[in-house]
Each structure stands twice: as C-alpha cells, then as structure tokens.
Amino acid sequence: MELEVRGFRYGTFGLRKEWIQQLFSNGEDFFSHNTLGPIQFKSFIYFLRDCQLIDKNKNFTELFNILKGIFEKEGINSKIIWGVIWINLCFNSPLFRWWANIPEGFYTRDDIINLLADSYGKRNRTIINGYESILETVERSPIGIYFGQGIVKREGRGRTVLKEKDTSDIPSLLILYNIYKLSKEIGPYRFNIKDIEDNPLSPQKIFSLSSKKVESIIGIGKAKDFFDIDFGERKNYIALKNNLEPIDILKTYWGGGI
Structure with missing residues (x-):
C-alpha cells in the first residue's frame, strides 16, 4: 500500500x-x-x-x-x-x-x-x-x-x-499494545494475524516483522491472557478482550503482569 x-x-x-x-x-x-x-x-x-x-x-x-x-x-x-x-x-x-x-x-x-x-x-x-x-x-x-x-x-x-527485517526481539507487550490500538482503528476484535500484515499500522509494518514472527511473539507466556485463539477453520485467528483499552495492557506491565 x-x-x-x-x-x-x-x-x-x-x-x-x-x-x-x-x-x-x-x-x-x-x-x-x-x-x-x-x-x-x-x-x-x-x-x-x-x-x-x-x-x-x-x-x-x-x-x-x-x-x-x-x-x-x-x-x-x-x-x-x-x-x-x-x-x-x-x-x-x-x-x-x-x-x-x-x-x-x-x-x-x-x-x-x-x-x-x-x-x-x-x-x-x-x-x-x-x-x-x-x-x-x-x-x-x-x-x-x-x-x-x-x-x-x-x-x-x-x-x-x-x-532491516526481523532483527531484534520485540517484547510481547508491544505487539499486544499495537494490536489493541489497531483494533480501535479497523473495528473488529477478531482477526487473523496474516490478514493484517499489509495494514500500514500493523505490528508487521511498525516493527519490520514477518507474520510468522508476530505469531511466535504473542504466543509467549502471559501475553495469551489478553486474547483467545480460535482453533477452528482458521488457525491463529485471535479474539481480543473487548473490555480492554490499549493503555490497560501497559498498566498490567507497569504492575509487573507480563
């Protein structure tokens, strides 16, 4: 784009x-x-x-x-x-x-x-x-x-x-914060990571990452507490918690959550 x-x-x-x-x-x-x-x-x-x-x-x-x-x-x-x-x-x-x-x-x-x-x-x-x-x-x-x-x-x-691409380790918190902010822009709280890779505000664009790398990062530890994964027809189809704002992700980190 x-x-x-x-x-x-x-x-x-x-x-x-x-x-x-x-x-x-x-x-x-x-x-x-x-x-x-x-x-x-x-x-x-x-x-x-x-x-x-x-x-x-x-x-x-x-x-x-x-x-x-x-x-x-x-x-x-x-x-x-x-x-x-x-x-x-x-x-x-x-x-x-x-x-x-x-x-x-x-x-x-x-x-x-x-x-x-x-x-x-x-x-x-x-x-x-x-x-x-x-x-x-x-x-x-x-x-x-x-x-x-x-x-x-x-x-x-x-x-x-x-x-460069995929050059450094990105904390899962940043990917989550990015995805929650993006959801405010594009509307749905459910999407496939691969589907958003061409969005100018996706973590793939902002952090120069492949979709595979993004999926790997958000699969780490407590990051998964902030979304659900639908293992039905489309693997890695994630559903965000619609009661959370992007800043709530940071508040959890500040309190030592992630």
Missing part, C-alpha cells in the same frame, strides 16, 4: 533520546528548565503530542505517567518505552507511518528525498525537513536499532540508512 506523506511539522529535528530522558527526569520542571533551544522545544512539543505524552494544553497524560514509572525502573533504554513511543508516532504522524512502511534496504539521502517527493507530489524545503526528521530520529534514539527502522552509516560526508 502506497501512503501519502504529510505532517512535516518537526522542522529539521528528530526525536532525540536525551530529550525524552530530560522529560522523564524533570517532569513538570522540564517545560521551564531544559537544554533545548526555542525551535527545538517547539518541535519536541509536536513529538510529545504525537507520542500521546502530553495533551493539547501541554498537560501530561496517563500514558506519560505509566512510561515515567517504567523509566524509573528500567531507565531510558527500555525497549518498552521506545516501542510505545514508536507505535504512537506511527499512529499519529503520517511522516513516520510512511517511513515504517518503506521496504527494507539501503537508502541514501537522495533515495529518501526522492521517495518523499514522489509521495508528497512535489519537491521543496518541506521534503528536506522530513528527511532530516526521519534521519535524526533513527540515529539519535533507539528506534532505529531496536525496531529495524534504520542503522545510519556515515560514508565521508554522506550517510546511508539500512532498514
């Missing part, structure tokens, strides 16, 4: 690990005491809204409090924290949803800019900003390495990005 790219609202900045660390460390004080310049701060606010860590009035959300609790236990390199952030970016930012759906492979600066221009329908400064936001996010946060979204290699003055 070819996606239309838009939503170039982060300027030339990506989502940096040190900014998220400052946010979780300082809490409310972050908004008055931080190391960001004025333009960086404006960009970061857009990221925080798209990650659902603040609302439109810059108030912290329930999700922020949950991830801050995980940060205090696991630190800034927590794969859970970055996985939730990445999922929400894909759901709320057309730019990063577009990048998640770009096939695996090597990409130069020109490659990415040309792909952005083709999708956007024109070539201008906005396209360059989009490239910079993508590159900086995968290079300056764990998103690139953790989730197959890009290993940046410097070659002289240039840089190439390698997107």
Whole structure:
C-alpha cells in the first residue's frame, strides 16, 4: 500500500533520546528548565503530542505517567518505552507511518528525498525537513536499532540508512499494545494475524516483522491472557478482550503482569 506523506511539522529535528530522558527526569520542571533551544522545544512539543505524552494544553497524560514509572525502573533504554513511543508516532504522524512502511534496504539521502517527493507530489524545503526528521530520529534514539527502522552509516560526508527485517526481539507487550490500538482503528476484535500484515499500522509494518514472527511473539507466556485463539477453520485467528483499552495492557506491565 502506497501512503501519502504529510505532517512535516518537526522542522529539521528528530526525536532525540536525551530529550525524552530530560522529560522523564524533570517532569513538570522540564517545560521551564531544559537544554533545548526555542525551535527545538517547539518541535519536541509536536513529538510529545504525537507520542500521546502530553495533551493539547501541554498537560501530561496517563500514558506519560505509566512510561515515567517504567523509566524509573528500567531507565531510558527500555525497549518498552521506545516501542510505545514508536507505535504512537506511527499512529499519529503520517511522516513516520510512511517511513515504517518503506521496504527494507539501503537508502541514501537522495533515495529518501526522492521517495518523499514522489509521495508528497512535489519537491521543496518541506521534503528536506522530513528527511532530516526521519534521519535524526533513527540515529539519535533507539528506534532505529531496536525496531529495524534504520542503522545510519556515515560514508565521508554522506550517510546511508539500512532498514532491516526481523532483527531484534520485540517484547510481547508491544505487539499486544499495537494490536489493541489497531483494533480501535479497523473495528473488529477478531482477526487473523496474516490478514493484517499489509495494514500500514500493523505490528508487521511498525516493527519490520514477518507474520510468522508476530505469531511466535504473542504466543509467549502471559501475553495469551489478553486474547483467545480460535482453533477452528482458521488457525491463529485471535479474539481480543473487548473490555480492554490499549493503555490497560501497559498498566498490567507497569504492575509487573507480563
């Protein structure tokens, strides 16, 4: 599925690990005491809204409090924290949803800019900003390495990005959170994992995984407490608990459930 790219609202900045660390460390004080310049701060606010860590009035959300609790236990390199952030970016930012759906492979600066221009329908400064936001996010946060979204290699003055598939272990919690969020978008609480693999917001796209890998991950341990499997005509046809919200999955983890 070819996606239309838009939503170039982060300027030339990506989502940096040190900014998220400052946010979780300082809490409310972050908004008055931080190391960001004025333009960086404006960009970061857009990221925080798209990650659902603040609302439109810059108030912290329930999700922020949950991830801050995980940060205090696991630190800034927590794969859970970055996985939730990445999922929400894909759901709320057309730019990063577009990048998640770009096939695996090597990409130069020109490659990415040309792909952005083709999708956007024109070539201008906005396209360059989009490239910079993508590159900086995968290079300056764990998103690139953790989730197959890009290993940046410097070659002289240039840089190439390698997107890979099935490269790392993804916690079952992240797949569950992703699937529950997707169910809110597409409606049904019952579906086959294979059937959703081409959806731009599927865990296969967001985490660069095969359907077989996704099925393997959600078959692990207590993850199965959050859905039922129909072993009738269609194996691996899962039924989610319709009384649960995506954030309920995270609350269980925060309490040590998964």
